[in-house]
Structures are given as structure tokens and as C-alpha cells.
Amino acid sequence: MKITINNKTYNIKKELTILEACKLSGIKIPTLCYHPDLIPEGRCGICAVLVNGKFMTSCNNKIKDGMNIVTTSKEILEYRKSIIQLIGCNFEKEEEFRKWLQLENLPDVKELKFKPQKSEKIDNSCHDIVMDFEKCIQCGRCIQKCRNLQTVNAISYSKRANATRVGKALDKKLAYTDCVGCGQCTLVCPTGAIREKENIEDIKKILKDKSKYVVVQTAPSVRVSLGEEFGMPAGTIVTRKMVSALRKIGFKKVFDTDFGADLTIIEEATELVERLKKKKNLPLITSCCPAWVNFAETFYPEFIKNLSSCKSPHQMLGAIIKNYFAKEEKIDPKNIVVVSIMPCTAKKYESCRKEMEVNNNKDVDYVLTIREFAKLIKNFNIDFVNLKEEKFDNPLGESSGAGAIFAASGGVMESAIRTAHFLLTNKELKNIEFVEARGSSGIKSTKVKIGNTVLRLGIIHTLKNARTILEELKVHKNKYDFIEIMACPSGCIGGGGQPKTTTGETIKKRIAAIYKHEKTLKFRQSHNNPQIQKLYKEFLGSPASKISHKLLHTSYSDKSKCSIKHG
Amino acid sequence: MQILTKNNFNSWKIAQNLTPKNIIKKVSDSGLRGRGGANFLTGKKWELSYPAQYLIVNSDESEPGRFKDKFILEKNPELVIEGIAIAMRATNAKTTYIYLREEYKEYKKSLEKIVKKINLNVSVIVGAGSYICGEETAILNSLEGLRPESRKKPPYPSEFGLFGKKTVINNLETIARIPLVFSDSFDKDLLLFSISGDVEKPGVYELKEGIKLFELLSLVGSHDSKAIFFGASGGCIKTDKNISLSYENINKMGGFFETGIIVVDKSKSIPDMCRSIIQFFNEENCGKCVPCREGNFRLLQLFQVILKRRWKKEEFEIIKNLALHIPYGSQCALGESSTLHLQTALKYFKNEFDSLIF
Numbered sequence: 001m002k003i004t005i006n007n008k009t010y011n012i013k014k015e016l017t018i019l020e021a022c023k024l025s026g027i028k029i030p031t032l033c034y035h036p037d038l039i040p041e042g043r044c045g046i047c048a049v050l051v052n053g054k055f056m057t058s059c060n061n062k063i064k065d066g067m068n069i070v071t072t073s074k075e076i077l078e079y080r081k082s083i084i085q086l087i088g089c090n091f092e093k094e095e096e097f098r099k100w101l102q103l104e105n106l107p108d109v110k111e112l113k114f115k116p117q118k119s120e121k122i123d124n125s126c127h128d129i130v131m132d133f134e135k136c137i138q139c140g141r142c143i144q145k146c147r148n149l150q151t152v153n154a155i156s157y158s159k160r161a162n163a164t165r166v167g168k169a170l171d172k173k174l175a176y177t178d179c180v181g182c183g184q185c186t187l188v189c190p191t192g193a194i195r196e197k198e199n200i201e202d203i204k205k206i207l208k209d210k211s212k213y214v215v216v217q218t219a220p221s222v223r224v225s226l227g228e229e230f231g232m233p234a235g236t237i238v239t240r241k242m243v244s245a246l247r248k249i250g251f252k253k254v255f256d257t258d259f260g261a262d263l264t265i266i267e268e269a270t271e272l273v274e275r276l277k278k279k280k281n282l283p284l285i286t287s288c289c290p291a292w293v294n295f296a297e298t299f300y301p302e303f304i305k306n307l308s309s310c311k312s313p314h315q316m317l318g319a320i321i322k323n324y325f326a327k328e329e330k331i332d333p334k335n336i337v338v339v340s341i342m343p344c345t346a347k348k349y350e351s352c353r354k355e356m357e358v359n360n361n362k363d364v365d366y367v368l369t370i371r372e373f374a375k376l377i378k379n380f381n382i383d384f385v386n387l388k389e390e391k392f393d394n395p396l397g398e399s400s401g402a403g404a405i406f407a408a409s410g411g412v413m414e415s416a417i418r419t420a421h422f423l424l425t426n427k428e429l430k431n432i433e434f435v436e437a438r439g440s441s442g443i444k445s446t447k448v449k450i451g452n453t454v455l456r457l458g459i460i461h462t463l464k465n466a467r468t469i470l471e472e473l474k475v476h477k478n479k480y481d482f483i484e485i486m487a488c489p490s491g492c493i494g495g496g497g498q499p500k501t502t503t504g505e506t507i508k509k510r511i512a513a514i515y516k517h518e519k520t521l522k523f524r525q526s527h528n529n530p531q532i533q534k535l536y537k538e539f540l541g542s543p544a545s546k547i548s549h550k551l552l553h554t555s556y557s558d559k560s561k562c563s564i565k566h567g
Numbered sequence: 568m569q570i571l572t573k574n575n576f577n578s579w580k581i582a583q584n585l586t587p588k589n590i591i592k593k594v595s596d597s598g599l600r601g602r603g604g605a606n607f608l609t610g611k612k613w614e615l616s617y618p619a620q621y622l623i624v625n626s627d628e629s630e631p632g633r634f635k636d637k638f639i640l641e642k643n644p645e646l647v648i649e650g651i652a653i654a655m656r657a658t659n660a661k662t663t664y665i666y667l668r669e670e671y672k673e674y675k676k677s678l679e680k681i682v683k684k685i686n687l688n689v690s691v692i693v694g695a696g697s698y699i700c701g702e703e704t705a706i707l708n709s710l711e712g713l714r715p716e717s718r719k720k721p722p723y724p725s726e727f728g729l730f731g732k733k734t735v736i737n738n739l740e741t742i743a744r745i746p747l748v749f750s751d752s753f754d755k756d757l758l759l760f761s762i763s764g765d766v767e768k769p770g771v772y773e774l775k776e777g778i779k780l781f782e783l784l785s786l787v788g789s790h791d792s793k794a795i796f797f798g799a800s801g802g803c804i805k806t807d808k809n810i811s812l813s814y815e816n817i818n819k820m821g822g823f824f825e826t827g828i829i830v831v832d833k834s835k836s837i838p839d840m841c842r843s844i845i846q847f848f849n850e851e852n853c854g855k856c857v858p859c860r861e862g863n864f865r866l867l868q869l870f871q872v873i874l875k876r877r878w879k880k881e882e883f884e885i886i887k888n889l890a891l892h893i894p895y896g897s898q899c900a901l902g903e904s905s906t907l908h909l910q911t912a913l914k915y916f917k918n919e920f921d922s923l924i925f
Contacts, residue, residue, distance in 0.1 A: 041719075041855070041898075042719070042856065042896075042898050043855055043856055043857060044856075044857045044896075045856055045857050045858045045895070045896025045897070046857075046896075048895055048896045055894075055895035055896065057896060057898070060719055060898075078888065078892070079892050079895050079896070081888075082858075082862075082888050082889060082892040083857060083858060083892070083896060085885075086857055086858065086861035086862055086865065087857055087861070090861075113885060114865055114868075117864075137857075138854070138857075138860075156714070157714055157854065159854070160697065160699075160715075160851075160852070160853055160854050161848075161849060161850050161851060161852045161853070161854050161860065161863075162849055162850075162852075162854070162860055162861075162863070162864040163854070164853075164854025164855075164860060
């Protein structure tokens with residue numbers, strides 16, 4: 001196709017939108033509601049350009065042969081100024097508005113001509129997500145995520161015309177809707193109107209409290225995406241700088257959730273083997289993803305019996321810290337505070353669940369998203385990029401490759417199969433890299449032969465795909481033996497608590513980094529992690545023992561009829 | 568009035584013996600054009616969507632000043648149902664939805680009674696009172712149970728319509744005129760005009776497209792008019808008695824030929840008329856696009872100023888800018904035409920605006 005952009009002719013072979021074609025040709029068009037992962041709807045209007053002399057939004061119109069596109073002219077500039085005036089007054093903080101103008105090369109408007117409209121106050125009824133309508137500019141990105149990606153529909157447009165708001169069914173508080181807390185909406189919100197409920201101030205306060213012994217753990221995926229918050233390219237592995245930053249902030253011990261992941265694998269593989277033997281409650285479905293657990297409790301309570309009873313890795317590690325580490329170090333568990341750095345918003349709610357307590361003591365006290373963690377580092381004026389490199393604390397700092405790949409969709413499955421193979425046959429799996437479990441497809445089904453048994457496996461990410469597979473399971477009950485479900489695209493690596501730089505592209509780079517990182521580790525199977533072996537020998541006894549059931553396992557309940565689903 | 572013809576399903580009897588192709592040809596040859604406003608050849612529309620799955624009869628008549636559908640529904644609903652029967656045969660549509668605006672729900676029963684005579688799958692759906700549902704893609708959303716917002720075109724409903732199937736959407740008057748196509752006395756130029764405002768005899772008139780304005784005004788009894796508004800979205804023109812009312816002509820004058828004509832006499836202020844129209848669009852837009860949603864709201868704020876004081880120069884500049892810019896970034900016909908009234912008023916009645924500036 002031959003098109004003209006600003007008097008220059010371009011030959012473009014692919015079917016692109018005007019915006020994409022201009023970007024390919026090195027011409028920047030300002031955008032606001034546009035997001036590369038979402039369907040362009042042309043809501044904000046800022047990207048309109050002149051096409052054959054007529055104005056047209058560039059994000060949702062495709063190029064056609066012979067198109068004459070003009071992206072800068074006096075007329076366009078005047079138009080953009082009008083739109084900036086209309087949108088600008090809805091930004092709550094002027095600095096954010098100015099930042100957007102700068103980022104998109106838009107003309108600076110000296111003063112805003114309109115006064116902002118009043119709107120509903122903050123909704124902080126949930127433990128994880130806050131909706132702050134004063135900042136909302138109704139771009140609709142969050143709604144697309146909630147509706148198209150997750151099929152949860154907790155938020156949608158309400159009312160019409162000028163009263164149009166991103167709202168919730170019947171104007172209920174978020175905690176009373178079907179929201180599962182996945183936080184995908186927070187990833188795409190351009191103004192921070194939907195964001196995680198911040199715990200930064202709590203952390204700062206608790207770190208000053210001399211009577212508390214504050215320890216921290218970091219999830220598998222944090223190490224490959226935290227760098228993005230400091231301008232490093234996606235997929236940069238920053239494990240040791242991260243540890244160093246946490247010590248500088250003042251945490252007494254820095255542990256690795258990867259260790260907890262190894263522990264989860266031992267328990268979950270044992271559970272799988274047992275259920276296979278008894279042929280009961282199959283397929284076994286993973287429960288490490290708290291948003292998925294919320295989804296099951298709300299929409300598919302009939303599958304709760306299929307959920308693994310294992311706690312998620314950070315909850316397990318929290319319980320071990322407070323019940324094993326505390327004993328070893330002779331510290332009163334009541335004085336230990338466990339903070340988790342997670343790529344997730346739903347973990348905030350998970351840590352507050354009554355089911356996640358041992359002897360009335362929470363396994364994990366606070367959860368910070370990666371975005372909050374980056375803010376905290378900036379708060380402490382730490383020069384992250386130039387930090388020296390440090391190692392995790394021991395014990396509970398050593399981990400295997402199996403724990404590391406928990407970050408990506410398919411990782412739990414891959415790790416569990418490595419250990420289940422050993423448990424069932426007493427031999428190590430030959431090809432430990434289970435390629436069929438990897439890749440970006442939303443629904444993967446595959447088979448694996450262990451000894452004489454063939455296991456039918458399903459690997460699912462995003463809740464839309466979970467819905468598809470569960471509806472299928474209602475009809476074909478005996479289709480799978482083991483299913484991994486993650487609520488976010490590509491698993492935790494695309495989690496709702498990741499940096500806002502998250503797109504399909506950055507996710508790919510992070511995944512590549514995780515698998516690269518895994519290869520460098522000494523042990524690749526959870527059961528070969530010497531510290532895990534030591535923990536079982538000295539404290540837990542054996543997998544699924546009485547004490548491990550008390551500390552490491554939990555249960556879930558039907559919430560489809562509860563008025564407060566999570567909050 | 569041709570539209571009041573008691574046809575007793577005679578055209579339907581003829582059409583049953585014709586192939587779909589031949590019916591479409593007959594409608595195409597007749598020169599009948601869509602009466603919703605877009606003035607598109609009906610035969611061509613049918614041809615493009617053949618074989619269609621759905622036929623939608625759009626009677627979400629919510630344009631201010633337009634009430635011709637109500638007239639048909641009240642006086643001659645048989646003609647509508649007969650038109651549907653013929654259209655279903657011609658387009659191959661298996662299901663028809665008649666979409667009535669909420670205020671017309673009283674006609675649902677009478678329509679359903681007549682539907683029984685043709686033994687076809689026709690349902691009457693009553694909308695929930697949204698202006699935007701008169702827009703052909705928003706009507707699809709409404710019927711699918713989604714939020715009434717316009718959809719991106721292309722794809723056009725003829726390709727990807729209701730539930731993703733090929734769909735024909737015709738205005739109620741268009742459908743009612745289909746049976747008349749089979750009569751020798753059919754006149755493609757006859758339109759139903761809804762006349763209101765400062766006139767002695769408001770009501771529905773069947774007149775020829777291209778009628779001179781003075782003829783129309785004397786017919787309805789208007790003596791002192793200075794402007795006519797084409798609904799809310801079609802803009803306005805200065806009363807010039809020799810203007811002929813046709814799509815082409817009004818288009819040339821910067822407006823859009825809407826058959827809902829509101830006559831305004833010399834005692835009224837044009838900026839006041841504009842304020843009422845802005846108020847209408849501020850309440851009735853779907854809320855999707857920033858330019859239309861926020862722009863009309865800000866326009867209304869600015870027009871409320873003149874109730875208390877005159878405009879400052881810079882305020883008037885913003886008004887002019889918004890009148891121009893709102894259509895540029897809006898996705899549907901409503902957004903694109905929501906400031907046409909202001910653009911044309913500023914063109915023809917500039918002095919009235921000038922007198923409101925400091």
C-alpha cells in the first residue's frame with residue numbers, strides 16, 4: 001500500500017492502523033486512551049489526524065491505499081489544544097497532566113480553562129484495589145481488561161452522556177461486586193484512578209518500631225521486572241541489587257519466595273500423587289494464584305474441592321518464618337513482621353484471609369506490589385541502578401530453578417511434574433525442560449508419561465480462558481488430571497502488581513530472562529534443594545505430615561452467595 | 568397521503584410470486600431512498616446485505632421535532648407489517664425486530680396483532696429511552712443487551728451486524744413505503760415532514776422533496792419566521808422563501824436535511840435555541856468520546872453564562888473552537904452533527920451572537 005504521511009510517500013505492506021503506520025515511519029502521534037494490548041476505541045480523540053483533508057482518529061482506523069495523512073498542521077494543533085482543555089481539567093493532579101503533555105509532545109497549555117467536575121469519593125472498601133474517581137478520565141482501558149480479558153465485569157460504564165462514569169453494578173462498593181482483585185485494571189490506568197491499596201506508610205512505620213523484627217521476601221518475577229521502574233530494559237535481572245536495596249531500607253532478613261515455591265511444589269506434587277492414587281477430586285487445580293481462587297469461590301464454587309489445599313509460596317514461607325525460623329533464632333513469632341514483595345494486587349487480600357493464619361498469627365503481614373516497592377526505594381533516595389550486589393539471607397534463601405519458573409504461566413506445572421516424576425518413579429525426569437508447558441497460548445493442553453501413568457495436563461492463563469475450560473469440565477468431567485490456572489496474562493510475570501511498563505512485548509522479555517536465570521541455578525528440581533531437604537529433616541518430617549498440614553495447607557469456601565466477596 | 572393507503576396486503580401477495588432478486592430490482596428501480604436521514608438507496612442497501620439474517624425496523628424516533636413514525640404507527644401500522652413481509656422475502660432475513668422508542672410502547676400490542684396475519688418471525692422490542700439507539704450501530708448494541716454506544720464502522724451492519732450476522736436496518740417510514748413501490752402511482756419524492764414550532768398548524772405533512780420553503784410555510788401557517796431548524800442535529804438556515812428543501816440543497820448551505828422541521832419566529836433568540844439543543848445533546852450523548860461528552864458539557868456551561876451576563880471575548884472564542892472541534896474526534900454521526908446547529912447559527916445569525924459579547 002502506498003500512503004503519504006506529511007508529504008512523504010511510504011510503502012507499507014502490512015494491514016496497519018494509521019497510528020501504527022505512522023509509528024513505523026517514525027512519526028509520533030499523541031495518544032491517551034490507546035494501549036498496545038487493548039482494542040483501540042478512539043474514545044479520547046487526541047490521536048485524530050487529517051486523512052484526505054478530513055479528521056479521523058488514527059488509533060482505530062486502518063490505512064488504505066493512496067491515503068494522504070497529515071499529522072501536524074495549525075488546524076490539528078488548534079484541535080489538540082481543545083481536546084487537552086477538555087481532558088486536562090479531569091486530571092486530579094496538574095503535575096500528572098503536565099507529565100502526560102510532555103510525554104506525548106503536546107503543546108503546553110498555560111492555564112486550564114475549565115474547572116474539574118465533582119465526582120464520587122474514593123472507594124477503598126477492598127484490601128487490594130482502590131478506585132479514586134476524581135482522577136478518572138473515562139478512557140475505558142480498565143473496563144476492557146475486566147470485561148474482555150477476565151470476564152469478571154466488576155466494573156463497567158454506568159449512566160450516560162456527561163454523567164458517564166466508570167462504575168460498579170448498582171453503584172455498590174467494590175468489595176460488594178464480583179471483583180477478584182487481579183489488578184489488571186491497575187496496570188493500564190493512565191492516571192492512577194484505579195490502583196493498589198498502598199501499604200508503603202505502614203512499612204515505613206513498622207520499620208521504625210524497635211520491638212519488631214521485620215523480614216521481607218520477594219516473589220520469583222520481581223527480579224526480572226523491577227529494573228523497568230528504574231529505566232532499565234525489560235528482562236534485566238536485578239536479583240542482587242534488589243536484595244541490597246531491601247537491606248538498605250532496613251529489613252532484618254531478605255528471603256526468597258522461590259524457596260517457598262520449592263516447598264509448595266513438594267507439598268503439591270505429593271497431593272497430586274495421593275489424589276491420583278485415590279482417584280479423588282481430580283483434576284487437581286493449582287491454587288497459588290489468589291485472584292483465580294477468588295474467581296473460583298465467586299463464580300465456580302463447584303470446583304473448590306478440586307483446588308489444591310496447598311497455600312501459595314509466600315504464605316508458606318511466611319508460616320515457616322514465623323514457626324520455624326523464629327524458633328531457630330529464638331524470636332517471639334508475635335514480634336516478627338513478614339512483608340512480601342509481589343507482582344500482584346490480589347495477594348494483599350490473600351494475606352488478610354482468616355484461612356491464612358496459624359495460631360491467630362498472620363503468615364504474611366503486608367504485601368507490596370512491585371510498583372509500591374519501587375516507590376519505597378525512591379522514598380529512601382536509593383540509587384538503585386548503581387547499587388552493589390548482595391545475596392539473599394540463609395536459611396530460606398536458597399532455591400531451585402523449579403521455584404524460579406513459578407513466575408511464568410506453565411512454571412508451576414513444569415516444576416510439579418519434575419518432582420511428581422521423582423515421587424512416582426524414584427527417578428529424575430530426563431528432559432526437565434518441559435517445553436509444552438511454555439509459550440504464550442492461553443489454553444495449553446498436553447500429556448506427560450510418568451512410569452506407566454499418562455497424566456493429562458491443562459495450563460491456563462487469564463480468567464476468560466479459565467471460564468472456557470471450567471465450562472468444558474462441567475460437561476467432560478474426566479478430561480484432565482492436573483490443571484494450572486493463573487489469572488493474569490502469562491502468569492505472575494504479567495501480574496496486576498507489575499510495573500506499568502507491562503505490555504505483551506515486555507512480558508515476553510521478562511519470560512526469556514526467567515528461563516535464562518533458571519538455567520544458571522545449581523539445582524533445577526525442588527526436591528533437590530538442600531535447604532528444603534534440611535527443613536523436612538529437622539522440622540516438617542515428611543510432605544503432607546501433620547505439621548505441614550497445620551502450617552502449609554488451607555481451605556477455601558463457596559462465596560457465590562456472600563454479599564462481600566473479597567474485601 | 569400515499570402513506571395512508573389501505574393496501575390490504577395486496578403488494579405482499581404480488582411479492583410472494585417474485586424472486587428476492589426481482590423484488591430488490593423493483594425497489595431499486597423505484598428510486599426509494601432511506602427515510603432515516605442518510606438518504607441511501609434502499610434497493611442498494613438490500614442488495615449489499617443479501618442474504619441477510621436479520622431485519623431491524625428502526626423506530627427509535629428521538630430526534631427533536633420529528634414525529635412521523637408515530638403518525639404511521641397510529642394511522643397505518645398495516646403498511647409497516649406488509650413492508651416487513653416484503654423486505655424479509657427480498658433480503659432473506661429470518662427474523663425481524665421492530666425497535667420502538669420507549670415512548671411509543673403503546674403501539675406494541677397493535678403491531679403484534681397485525682404480525683399474526685403474516686405468520687413470520689417478527690418481534691417488537693421497546694427501547695429504554697436512549698436517543699443514541701436511533702443510530703444504526705447503537706441499536707445493535709441495545710438489541711444484544713449491551714451498553715448503547717455506537718460501534719466502529721466499518722464493518723457495516725450489512726456485513727457484520729446483529730450478533731455478528733448480516734443485518735438490514737431500515738427506518739420505519741422506509742419500510743412503510745415498500746408496499747407502495749408496487750403501485751403505479753408511487754412517487755419516490757414524497758416525504759413525511761414533521762412540522763412544529765411557531766406555526767398555526769403543526770403536524771405531519773406528506774410533501775415532495777424539493778418543495779419551496781414559502782409553499783411549506785404558507786401551508787402550515789407561519790407568517791413571521793426567521794429561521795428553520797432541521798431537528799436538533801441538522802443545523803439551521805435563515806428563512807429565505809425561495810430555498811427548495813432538498814438533501815442536496817440544505818447540504819450545500821452547511822446543514823443536514825432532517826424532515827423534522829422546527830420553525831422559529833422573530834420573537835425568539837437563536838442563541839437560546841442553541842442552548843436548548845446543547846442541553847439536549849449534553850443529556851443524550853452516549854458518553855463514549857471525549858470531544859462530544861466533555862465538549863457539549865462545556866458548551867452548555869458557556870451558554871448558561873448568558874443567562875446572567877454577556878460573554879467575554881475569550882469565552883466566545885472557546886465556543887467557536889468547540890463548535891468546530893467536537894465533530895472532528897467523535898466516532899459516530901451524533902457526535903459529528905452535535906454542533907451543526909451552532910456552526911450554522913454562527914454562520915447565518917452572527918449578529919445575534921455578537922450582541923451577546925462584551
